[in-house]
Amino acid sequence: MQEMKPNLSSYLSYLPNHSLPLGCHKVGEIEISTDPEIIGSIIESRKYKKRPHCCQTNPSDGTFEDIGIVFEDEYLLVVRDAVVFKGGKAGSYIRIFERPALTGQTGVVILPVRDDLVYFNRIFRHTTRQWEIELPRGYREDNSSLEEAVEIELLQEVGLQIESIHNLGEIQPSTGLLASSVQAYLVTLLPGEAQPDPEDGESISETLALTLNEVDQKIINGEIRDGFTLSALCLAQVRNLIGNH
Incomplete structure:
Protein backbone atom coordinates (compact mmCIF):
# COMPACT_ATOMS: atom_id res chain seq x y z
CA MET A 1 0.00 0.00 0.00
CA THR A 103 -13.69 32.82 6.89
CA GLY A 104 -17.47 33.07 6.53
CA GLN A 105 -20.05 33.42 3.80
CA THR A 106 -18.70 34.08 0.35
CA GLY A 107 -20.66 37.19 -0.52
CA VAL A 108 -23.99 38.73 -1.36
CA VAL A 109 -26.62 38.91 -4.07
CA ILE A 110 -28.73 42.06 -3.98
CA LEU A 111 -32.31 42.67 -5.10
CA PRO A 112 -32.48 46.48 -5.52
CA VAL A 113 -35.95 48.01 -5.84
CA ARG A 114 -37.33 51.54 -6.19
CA ASP A 115 -40.69 52.85 -7.41
CA ASP A 116 -41.91 49.35 -8.38
CA LEU A 117 -38.79 48.77 -10.49
CA VAL A 118 -36.09 46.14 -10.00
CA TYR A 119 -32.51 47.00 -10.99
CA PHE A 120 -30.39 44.52 -12.95
CA ASN A 121 -27.03 44.50 -14.69
CA ARG A 122 -26.38 43.34 -18.21
CA ILE A 123 -23.00 41.69 -17.76
CA PHE A 124 -20.74 39.55 -19.92
CA ARG A 125 -19.82 36.31 -18.14
CA HIS A 126 -16.66 34.49 -19.12
CA THR A 127 -17.98 31.09 -17.99
CA THR A 128 -21.07 31.18 -20.24
CA ARG A 129 -19.39 33.36 -22.91
CA GLN A 130 -22.64 35.32 -23.13
CA TRP A 131 -24.26 38.52 -21.95
CA GLU A 132 -26.46 37.79 -18.93
CA ILE A 133 -29.10 39.82 -17.08
CA GLU A 134 -28.39 39.47 -13.37
CA LEU A 135 -28.93 41.09 -10.01
CA PRO A 136 -25.82 42.77 -8.57
CA ARG A 137 -23.63 40.47 -6.53
CA GLY A 138 -20.12 40.32 -5.19
CA TYR A 139 -17.61 38.87 -2.76
CA ARG A 140 -17.29 39.87 0.86
CA GLU A 141 -13.89 41.40 1.50
CA ASP A 142 -11.83 40.17 4.45
CA ASN A 143 -12.79 41.85 7.74
CA SER A 144 -15.96 43.35 6.25
CA SER A 145 -19.57 42.52 7.03
CA LEU A 146 -22.12 41.26 4.53
CA GLU A 147 -24.05 44.52 4.87
CA GLU A 148 -20.91 46.47 3.99
CA ALA A 149 -20.49 44.25 0.94
CA VAL A 150 -24.05 45.14 -0.12
CA GLU A 151 -23.30 48.86 0.08
CA ILE A 152 -20.03 48.53 -1.84
CA GLU A 153 -21.52 46.41 -4.62
CA LEU A 154 -24.52 48.72 -5.09
CA LEU A 155 -22.32 51.78 -5.41
CA GLN A 156 -20.06 50.03 -7.90
CA GLU A 157 -22.61 48.19 -10.01
CA VAL A 158 -25.74 50.38 -9.77
CA GLY A 159 -24.44 53.70 -8.48
CA LEU A 160 -27.23 54.28 -5.95
CA GLN A 161 -27.39 54.35 -2.16
CA ILE A 162 -29.49 52.38 0.31
CA GLU A 163 -32.64 53.57 2.04
CA SER A 164 -33.44 50.25 3.74
CA ILE A 165 -32.15 46.68 3.69
CA HIS A 166 -33.91 43.34 4.34
CA ASN A 167 -32.13 40.00 4.79
CA LEU A 168 -33.80 37.42 2.53
CA GLY A 169 -31.79 34.40 3.63
CA GLU A 170 -29.00 32.12 2.51
CA ILE A 171 -28.49 30.64 -0.95
CA GLN A 172 -26.42 27.49 -1.61
CA PRO A 173 -25.73 27.79 -5.36
CA SER A 174 -24.57 24.21 -6.00
CA THR A 175 -25.00 21.74 -3.15
CA GLY A 176 -23.42 18.93 -5.18
CA LEU A 177 -20.10 20.67 -5.79
CA LEU A 178 -19.68 24.14 -4.27
CA ALA A 179 -19.10 24.33 -0.49
CA SER A 180 -19.96 28.03 -0.41
CA SER A 181 -23.06 30.12 0.21
CA VAL A 182 -24.15 33.69 -0.34
CA GLN A 183 -26.60 35.88 1.54
CA ALA A 184 -29.47 37.49 -0.36
CA TYR A 185 -30.74 40.98 0.47
CA LEU A 186 -33.68 43.07 -0.66
CA VAL A 187 -32.62 46.73 -0.79
CA THR A 188 -34.81 49.79 -1.23
CA LEU A 189 -32.85 52.49 -3.03
CA LEU A 190 -32.74 56.20 -2.31
CA PRO A 191 -33.82 58.63 -5.05
CA GLY A 192 -31.12 59.72 -7.44
CA GLU A 193 -29.59 59.11 -10.83
CA ALA A 194 -27.83 55.79 -11.25
CA GLN A 195 -24.10 56.31 -11.78
CA PRO A 196 -22.43 52.89 -11.71
CA ASP A 197 -18.65 52.63 -11.47
CA PRO A 198 -17.83 48.93 -11.98
CA GLU A 199 -14.36 47.49 -11.49
CA ASP A 200 -12.20 47.02 -14.59
CA GLY A 201 -12.62 43.25 -14.48
CA GLU A 202 -16.43 43.46 -14.68
CA SER A 203 -17.91 43.77 -18.17
CA ILE A 204 -21.18 45.54 -17.29
CA SER A 205 -22.74 47.23 -20.33
CA GLU A 206 -25.80 48.80 -18.70
CA THR A 207 -28.14 48.94 -15.71
CA LEU A 208 -31.72 47.88 -16.42
CA ALA A 209 -34.72 49.06 -14.38
CA LEU A 210 -37.51 46.56 -15.02
CA THR A 211 -41.09 46.23 -13.88
CA LEU A 212 -42.04 42.93 -12.26
CA ASN A 213 -44.05 42.01 -15.35
CA GLU A 214 -40.95 42.59 -17.48
CA VAL A 215 -38.91 40.48 -15.06
CA ASP A 216 -41.43 37.63 -15.33
CA GLN A 217 -41.33 37.76 -19.12
CA LYS A 218 -37.54 37.74 -19.26
CA ILE A 219 -37.50 34.70 -16.96
CA ILE A 220 -40.02 32.92 -19.18
CA ASN A 221 -38.10 33.62 -22.38
CA GLY A 222 -34.74 32.66 -20.86
CA GLU A 223 -33.10 36.09 -20.77
CA ILE A 224 -32.85 35.91 -16.96
CA ARG A 225 -31.40 32.51 -16.05
CA ASP A 226 -28.72 33.17 -13.41
CA GLY A 227 -29.25 30.95 -10.38
CA PHE A 228 -28.41 33.63 -7.80
CA THR A 229 -30.86 36.03 -9.43
CA LEU A 230 -33.69 33.51 -9.67
CA SER A 231 -33.16 32.40 -6.06
CA ALA A 232 -33.20 35.96 -4.68
CA LEU A 233 -36.37 36.78 -6.62
CA CYS A 234 -38.01 33.61 -5.27
CA LEU A 235 -36.98 34.39 -1.66
CA ALA A 236 -38.48 37.87 -1.93
CA GLN A 237 -41.66 36.60 -3.55
CA VAL A 238 -42.40 33.88 -0.98
CA ARG A 239 -42.02 36.53 1.75
CA ASN A 240 -44.55 38.74 -0.09
CA LEU A 241 -41.93 41.48 -0.45
CA ILE A 242 -42.38 41.64 -4.22
CA GLY A 243 -44.86 40.20 -6.68
CA ASN A 244 -48.07 42.03 -5.84
CA HIS A 245 -48.78 42.99 -9.41
Missing part, protein backbone atom coordinates in the same frame (compact mmCIF):
# COMPACT_ATOMS: atom_id res chain seq x y z
CA GLN A 2 1.23 3.49 -0.88
CA GLU A 3 2.76 5.52 1.94
CA MET A 4 0.54 8.40 2.98
CA LYS A 5 1.62 11.98 2.75
CA PRO A 6 2.19 13.29 6.31
CA ASN A 7 -0.36 16.11 5.95
CA LEU A 8 -2.99 14.15 4.08
CA SER A 9 -5.81 14.68 6.58
CA SER A 10 -4.48 17.90 8.12
CA TYR A 11 -5.97 19.85 5.18
CA LEU A 12 -9.27 19.62 7.06
CA SER A 13 -7.92 22.12 9.60
CA TYR A 14 -7.90 24.79 6.88
CA LEU A 15 -11.61 24.40 6.16
CA PRO A 16 -14.43 26.32 7.88
CA ASN A 17 -16.14 24.62 10.82
CA HIS A 18 -19.49 24.24 9.04
CA SER A 19 -17.82 22.04 6.41
CA LEU A 20 -16.16 19.69 8.91
CA PRO A 21 -18.83 17.27 10.21
CA LEU A 22 -17.36 13.95 9.13
CA GLY A 23 -20.74 12.23 8.97
CA CYS A 24 -21.51 8.53 9.39
CA HIS A 25 -22.00 6.18 6.47
CA LYS A 26 -23.96 3.77 8.68
CA VAL A 27 -26.89 6.22 8.80
CA GLY A 28 -26.78 6.91 5.06
CA GLU A 29 -24.43 9.89 5.05
CA ILE A 30 -21.29 10.30 2.95
CA GLU A 31 -18.62 9.99 5.63
CA ILE A 32 -15.31 11.83 5.34
CA SER A 33 -12.61 9.36 6.35
CA THR A 34 -9.43 10.23 8.23
CA ASP A 35 -8.45 6.57 8.61
CA PRO A 36 -4.90 6.12 7.22
CA GLU A 37 -5.64 2.65 5.84
CA ILE A 38 -8.79 3.77 4.04
CA ILE A 39 -7.10 6.86 2.62
CA GLY A 40 -4.12 4.80 1.52
CA SER A 41 -6.34 2.27 -0.25
CA ILE A 42 -8.18 5.05 -2.08
CA ILE A 43 -4.91 6.61 -3.23
CA GLU A 44 -3.67 3.23 -4.41
CA SER A 45 -6.84 2.56 -6.42
CA ARG A 46 -6.77 6.03 -7.98
CA LYS A 47 -3.20 5.54 -9.22
CA TYR A 48 -4.53 3.47 -12.10
CA LYS A 49 -7.33 5.78 -13.16
CA LYS A 50 -6.56 7.98 -16.11
CA ARG A 51 -7.40 11.63 -16.61
CA PRO A 52 -9.72 12.48 -19.51
CA HIS A 53 -7.51 13.08 -22.52
CA CYS A 54 -8.36 16.80 -22.65
CA CYS A 55 -7.02 17.26 -19.09
CA GLN A 56 -3.66 15.56 -19.60
CA THR A 57 -0.67 17.86 -19.58
CA ASN A 58 1.59 14.86 -20.00
CA PRO A 59 -0.22 12.07 -21.89
CA SER A 60 2.35 9.51 -20.74
CA ASP A 61 1.53 10.14 -17.06
CA GLY A 62 -2.17 10.89 -16.68
CA THR A 63 -2.89 9.59 -13.20
CA PHE A 64 -4.71 11.63 -10.56
CA GLU A 65 -4.50 9.97 -7.15
CA ASP A 66 -4.19 12.95 -4.77
CA ILE A 67 -6.37 13.24 -1.67
CA GLY A 68 -6.57 16.57 0.16
CA ILE A 69 -6.05 19.99 -1.40
CA VAL A 70 -5.57 19.29 -5.12
CA PHE A 71 -5.68 22.88 -6.41
CA GLU A 72 -5.63 26.36 -4.94
CA ASP A 73 -5.14 29.94 -6.05
CA GLU A 74 -6.25 33.36 -4.78
CA TYR A 75 -9.88 32.59 -5.65
CA LEU A 76 -10.53 28.88 -5.13
CA LEU A 77 -9.60 25.87 -3.04
CA VAL A 78 -10.38 22.46 -4.57
CA VAL A 79 -10.46 19.53 -2.15
CA ARG A 80 -10.71 15.82 -2.84
CA ASP A 81 -11.95 14.04 0.29
CA ALA A 82 -11.54 10.37 1.10
CA VAL A 83 -15.09 9.17 1.80
CA VAL A 84 -17.07 6.09 2.76
CA PHE A 85 -20.47 5.69 1.11
CA LYS A 86 -23.60 4.29 2.77
CA GLY A 87 -22.90 0.74 1.59
CA GLY A 88 -19.41 0.82 3.13
CA LYS A 89 -17.52 1.32 -0.13
CA ALA A 90 -14.62 3.78 0.03
CA GLY A 91 -14.01 6.39 -2.65
CA SER A 92 -13.35 10.07 -3.14
CA TYR A 93 -15.43 13.21 -3.61
CA ILE A 94 -14.58 16.72 -4.81
CA ARG A 95 -15.57 19.96 -3.03
CA ILE A 96 -14.82 23.49 -4.22
CA PHE A 97 -14.43 26.36 -1.75
CA GLU A 98 -14.35 29.98 -2.80
CA ARG A 99 -11.65 31.73 -0.78
CA PRO A 100 -13.94 34.09 1.20
CA ALA A 101 -15.93 31.04 2.37
CA LEU A 102 -12.95 29.96 4.47
Whole structure:
Protein backbone atom coordinates (compact mmCIF):
# COMPACT_ATOMS: atom_id res chain seq x y z
CA MET A 1 0.00 0.00 0.00
CA GLN A 2 1.23 3.49 -0.88
CA GLU A 3 2.76 5.52 1.94
CA MET A 4 0.54 8.40 2.98
CA LYS A 5 1.62 11.98 2.75
CA PRO A 6 2.19 13.29 6.31
CA ASN A 7 -0.36 16.11 5.95
CA LEU A 8 -2.99 14.15 4.08
CA SER A 9 -5.81 14.68 6.58
CA SER A 10 -4.48 17.90 8.12
CA TYR A 11 -5.97 19.85 5.18
CA LEU A 12 -9.27 19.62 7.06
CA SER A 13 -7.92 22.12 9.60
CA TYR A 14 -7.90 24.79 6.88
CA LEU A 15 -11.61 24.40 6.16
CA PRO A 16 -14.43 26.32 7.88
CA ASN A 17 -16.14 24.62 10.82
CA HIS A 18 -19.49 24.24 9.04
CA SER A 19 -17.82 22.04 6.41
CA LEU A 20 -16.16 19.69 8.91
CA PRO A 21 -18.83 17.27 10.21
CA LEU A 22 -17.36 13.95 9.13
CA GLY A 23 -20.74 12.23 8.97
CA CYS A 24 -21.51 8.53 9.39
CA HIS A 25 -22.00 6.18 6.47
CA LYS A 26 -23.96 3.77 8.68
CA VAL A 27 -26.89 6.22 8.80
CA GLY A 28 -26.78 6.91 5.06
CA GLU A 29 -24.43 9.89 5.05
CA ILE A 30 -21.29 10.30 2.95
CA GLU A 31 -18.62 9.99 5.63
CA ILE A 32 -15.31 11.83 5.34
CA SER A 33 -12.61 9.36 6.35
CA THR A 34 -9.43 10.23 8.23
CA ASP A 35 -8.45 6.57 8.61
CA PRO A 36 -4.90 6.12 7.22
CA GLU A 37 -5.64 2.65 5.84
CA ILE A 38 -8.79 3.77 4.04
CA ILE A 39 -7.10 6.86 2.62
CA GLY A 40 -4.12 4.80 1.52
CA SER A 41 -6.34 2.27 -0.25
CA ILE A 42 -8.18 5.05 -2.08
CA ILE A 43 -4.91 6.61 -3.23
CA GLU A 44 -3.67 3.23 -4.41
CA SER A 45 -6.84 2.56 -6.42
CA ARG A 46 -6.77 6.03 -7.98
CA LYS A 47 -3.20 5.54 -9.22
CA TYR A 48 -4.53 3.47 -12.10
CA LYS A 49 -7.33 5.78 -13.16
CA LYS A 50 -6.56 7.98 -16.11
CA ARG A 51 -7.40 11.63 -16.61
CA PRO A 52 -9.72 12.48 -19.51
CA HIS A 53 -7.51 13.08 -22.52
CA CYS A 54 -8.36 16.80 -22.65
CA CYS A 55 -7.02 17.26 -19.09
CA GLN A 56 -3.66 15.56 -19.60
CA THR A 57 -0.67 17.86 -19.58
CA ASN A 58 1.59 14.86 -20.00
CA PRO A 59 -0.22 12.07 -21.89
CA SER A 60 2.35 9.51 -20.74
CA ASP A 61 1.53 10.14 -17.06
CA GLY A 62 -2.17 10.89 -16.68
CA THR A 63 -2.89 9.59 -13.20
CA PHE A 64 -4.71 11.63 -10.56
CA GLU A 65 -4.50 9.97 -7.15
CA ASP A 66 -4.19 12.95 -4.77
CA ILE A 67 -6.37 13.24 -1.67
CA GLY A 68 -6.57 16.57 0.16
CA ILE A 69 -6.05 19.99 -1.40
CA VAL A 70 -5.57 19.29 -5.12
CA PHE A 71 -5.68 22.88 -6.41
CA GLU A 72 -5.63 26.36 -4.94
CA ASP A 73 -5.14 29.94 -6.05
CA GLU A 74 -6.25 33.36 -4.78
CA TYR A 75 -9.88 32.59 -5.65
CA LEU A 76 -10.53 28.88 -5.13
CA LEU A 77 -9.60 25.87 -3.04
CA VAL A 78 -10.38 22.46 -4.57
CA VAL A 79 -10.46 19.53 -2.15
CA ARG A 80 -10.71 15.82 -2.84
CA ASP A 81 -11.95 14.04 0.29
CA ALA A 82 -11.54 10.37 1.10
CA VAL A 83 -15.09 9.17 1.80
CA VAL A 84 -17.07 6.09 2.76
CA PHE A 85 -20.47 5.69 1.11
CA LYS A 86 -23.60 4.29 2.77
CA GLY A 87 -22.90 0.74 1.59
CA GLY A 88 -19.41 0.82 3.13
CA LYS A 89 -17.52 1.32 -0.13
CA ALA A 90 -14.62 3.78 0.03
CA GLY A 91 -14.01 6.39 -2.65
CA SER A 92 -13.35 10.07 -3.14
CA TYR A 93 -15.43 13.21 -3.61
CA ILE A 94 -14.58 16.72 -4.81
CA ARG A 95 -15.57 19.96 -3.03
CA ILE A 96 -14.82 23.49 -4.22
CA PHE A 97 -14.43 26.36 -1.75
CA GLU A 98 -14.35 29.98 -2.80
CA ARG A 99 -11.65 31.73 -0.78
CA PRO A 100 -13.94 34.09 1.20
CA ALA A 101 -15.93 31.04 2.37
CA LEU A 102 -12.95 29.96 4.47
CA THR A 103 -13.69 32.82 6.89
CA GLY A 104 -17.47 33.07 6.53
CA GLN A 105 -20.05 33.42 3.80
CA THR A 106 -18.70 34.08 0.35
CA GLY A 107 -20.66 37.19 -0.52
CA VAL A 108 -23.99 38.73 -1.36
CA VAL A 109 -26.62 38.91 -4.07
CA ILE A 110 -28.73 42.06 -3.98
CA LEU A 111 -32.31 42.67 -5.10
CA PRO A 112 -32.48 46.48 -5.52
CA VAL A 113 -35.95 48.01 -5.84
CA ARG A 114 -37.33 51.54 -6.19
CA ASP A 115 -40.69 52.85 -7.41
CA ASP A 116 -41.91 49.35 -8.38
CA LEU A 117 -38.79 48.77 -10.49
CA VAL A 118 -36.09 46.14 -10.00
CA TYR A 119 -32.51 47.00 -10.99
CA PHE A 120 -30.39 44.52 -12.95
CA ASN A 121 -27.03 44.50 -14.69
CA ARG A 122 -26.38 43.34 -18.21
CA ILE A 123 -23.00 41.69 -17.76
CA PHE A 124 -20.74 39.55 -19.92
CA ARG A 125 -19.82 36.31 -18.14
CA HIS A 126 -16.66 34.49 -19.12
CA THR A 127 -17.98 31.09 -17.99
CA THR A 128 -21.07 31.18 -20.24
CA ARG A 129 -19.39 33.36 -22.91
CA GLN A 130 -22.64 35.32 -23.13
CA TRP A 131 -24.26 38.52 -21.95
CA GLU A 132 -26.46 37.79 -18.93
CA ILE A 133 -29.10 39.82 -17.08
CA GLU A 134 -28.39 39.47 -13.37
CA LEU A 135 -28.93 41.09 -10.01
CA PRO A 136 -25.82 42.77 -8.57
CA ARG A 137 -23.63 40.47 -6.53
CA GLY A 138 -20.12 40.32 -5.19
CA TYR A 139 -17.61 38.87 -2.76
CA ARG A 140 -17.29 39.87 0.86
CA GLU A 141 -13.89 41.40 1.50
CA ASP A 142 -11.83 40.17 4.45
CA ASN A 143 -12.79 41.85 7.74
CA SER A 144 -15.96 43.35 6.25
CA SER A 145 -19.57 42.52 7.03
CA LEU A 146 -22.12 41.26 4.53
CA GLU A 147 -24.05 44.52 4.87
CA GLU A 148 -20.91 46.47 3.99
CA ALA A 149 -20.49 44.25 0.94
CA VAL A 150 -24.05 45.14 -0.12
CA GLU A 151 -23.30 48.86 0.08
CA ILE A 152 -20.03 48.53 -1.84
CA GLU A 153 -21.52 46.41 -4.62
CA LEU A 154 -24.52 48.72 -5.09
CA LEU A 155 -22.32 51.78 -5.41
CA GLN A 156 -20.06 50.03 -7.90
CA GLU A 157 -22.61 48.19 -10.01
CA VAL A 158 -25.74 50.38 -9.77
CA GLY A 159 -24.44 53.70 -8.48
CA LEU A 160 -27.23 54.28 -5.95
CA GLN A 161 -27.39 54.35 -2.16
CA ILE A 162 -29.49 52.38 0.31
CA GLU A 163 -32.64 53.57 2.04
CA SER A 164 -33.44 50.25 3.74
CA ILE A 165 -32.15 46.68 3.69
CA HIS A 166 -33.91 43.34 4.34
CA ASN A 167 -32.13 40.00 4.79
CA LEU A 168 -33.80 37.42 2.53
CA GLY A 169 -31.79 34.40 3.63
CA GLU A 170 -29.00 32.12 2.51
CA ILE A 171 -28.49 30.64 -0.95
CA GLN A 172 -26.42 27.49 -1.61
CA PRO A 173 -25.73 27.79 -5.36
CA SER A 174 -24.57 24.21 -6.00
CA THR A 175 -25.00 21.74 -3.15
CA GLY A 176 -23.42 18.93 -5.18
CA LEU A 177 -20.10 20.67 -5.79
CA LEU A 178 -19.68 24.14 -4.27
CA ALA A 179 -19.10 24.33 -0.49
CA SER A 180 -19.96 28.03 -0.41
CA SER A 181 -23.06 30.12 0.21
CA VAL A 182 -24.15 33.69 -0.34
CA GLN A 183 -26.60 35.88 1.54
CA ALA A 184 -29.47 37.49 -0.36
CA TYR A 185 -30.74 40.98 0.47
CA LEU A 186 -33.68 43.07 -0.66
CA VAL A 187 -32.62 46.73 -0.79
CA THR A 188 -34.81 49.79 -1.23
CA LEU A 189 -32.85 52.49 -3.03
CA LEU A 190 -32.74 56.20 -2.31
CA PRO A 191 -33.82 58.63 -5.05
CA GLY A 192 -31.12 59.72 -7.44
CA GLU A 193 -29.59 59.11 -10.83
CA ALA A 194 -27.83 55.79 -11.25
CA GLN A 195 -24.10 56.31 -11.78
CA PRO A 196 -22.43 52.89 -11.71
CA ASP A 197 -18.65 52.63 -11.47
CA PRO A 198 -17.83 48.93 -11.98
CA GLU A 199 -14.36 47.49 -11.49
CA ASP A 200 -12.20 47.02 -14.59
CA GLY A 201 -12.62 43.25 -14.48
CA GLU A 202 -16.43 43.46 -14.68
CA SER A 203 -17.91 43.77 -18.17
CA ILE A 204 -21.18 45.54 -17.29
CA SER A 205 -22.74 47.23 -20.33
CA GLU A 206 -25.80 48.80 -18.70
CA THR A 207 -28.14 48.94 -15.71
CA LEU A 208 -31.72 47.88 -16.42
CA ALA A 209 -34.72 49.06 -14.38
CA LEU A 210 -37.51 46.56 -15.02
CA THR A 211 -41.09 46.23 -13.88
CA LEU A 212 -42.04 42.93 -12.26
CA ASN A 213 -44.05 42.01 -15.35
CA GLU A 214 -40.95 42.59 -17.48
CA VAL A 215 -38.91 40.48 -15.06
CA ASP A 216 -41.43 37.63 -15.33
CA GLN A 217 -41.33 37.76 -19.12
CA LYS A 218 -37.54 37.74 -19.26
CA ILE A 219 -37.50 34.70 -16.96
CA ILE A 220 -40.02 32.92 -19.18
CA ASN A 221 -38.10 33.62 -22.38
CA GLY A 222 -34.74 32.66 -20.86
CA GLU A 223 -33.10 36.09 -20.77
CA ILE A 224 -32.85 35.91 -16.96
CA ARG A 225 -31.40 32.51 -16.05
CA ASP A 226 -28.72 33.17 -13.41
CA GLY A 227 -29.25 30.95 -10.38
CA PHE A 228 -28.41 33.63 -7.80
CA THR A 229 -30.86 36.03 -9.43
CA LEU A 230 -33.69 33.51 -9.67
CA SER A 231 -33.16 32.40 -6.06
CA ALA A 232 -33.20 35.96 -4.68
CA LEU A 233 -36.37 36.78 -6.62
CA CYS A 234 -38.01 33.61 -5.27
CA LEU A 235 -36.98 34.39 -1.66
CA ALA A 236 -38.48 37.87 -1.93
CA GLN A 237 -41.66 36.60 -3.55
CA VAL A 238 -42.40 33.88 -0.98
CA ARG A 239 -42.02 36.53 1.75
CA ASN A 240 -44.55 38.74 -0.09
CA LEU A 241 -41.93 41.48 -0.45
CA ILE A 242 -42.38 41.64 -4.22
CA GLY A 243 -44.86 40.20 -6.68
CA ASN A 244 -48.07 42.03 -5.84
CA HIS A 245 -48.78 42.99 -9.41
